[in-house]
Amino acid sequence: MTKQKTPTGRFGELAARHRFALNPHVDYRASRCPGCARPTRRRKFVLSIGVVPGHIVAMGKDCRYCPDCDVIIAHQDELEDLLAKLFADAAPEVVGNDYVVLGLVERRFWRQHLGRPADQSDFRRHVADFRSYETISESPSLPQSRSKTKKGDSHPNS
Numbered sequence: 490m491t492k493q494k495t496p497t498g499r500f501g502e503l504a505a506r507h508r509f510a511l512n513p514h515v516d517y518r519a520s521r522c523p524g525c526a527r528p529t530r531r532r533k534f535v536l537s538i539g540v541v542p543g544h545i546v547a548m549g550k551d552c553r554y555c556p557d558c559d560v561i562i563a564h565q566d567e568l569e570d571l572l573a574k575l576f577a578d579a580a581p582e583v584v585g586n587d588y589v590v591l592g593l594v595e596r597r598f599w600r601q602h603l604g605r606p607a608d609q610s611d612f613r614r615h616v617a618d619f620r621s622y623e624t625i626s627e628s629p630s631l632p633q634s635r636s637k638t639k640k641g642d643s644h645p646n647s
């Protein structure tokens with residue numbers, strides 16, 4: 490099905506925020522953080538997603554969030570479902586194409602422009618890239634995967 494790429498270069502013009510992790514495992518729902526094993530919270534984020542060729546959308550999506558690790562976890566199957574719905578009418582020919590999660594869209598900007606395409610340079614001014622981007626690898630629900638992640642500078646912006 491759809492291939493998922495890691496973004497190269499910078500898209501959003503706001504300061505980068507949060508870490509992003511894509512979860513490709515349908516049997517793993519990230520109710521606990523793969524990094525620190527604490528319970529994650531359900532939180533809605535507005536993701537900016539680029540779909541080949543040349544479509545960029547903003548999409549509200551319920552994700553899992555670990556405040557300790559500052560990591561947002563999105564399930565790949567849900568993401569692709571939403572993308573397919575979003576493009577079903579507007580551009581059905583791109584459903585199943587490569588896509589990339591570019592960053593987070595400012596909530597206020599998203600609400601103002603809901604359903605209306607903004608021009609791309611304006612859009613980028615309201616997008617923050619992720620500080621890092623990863624794909625959850627094997628068996629993250631096992632307790633042994635509490636490696637890495639501890640970083641001194643991961644205070645959420647207040």
Ligand SMILES: [Zn+2]
Nearest residue numbers: 522525555558
């Ligand atoms: Zn964590």
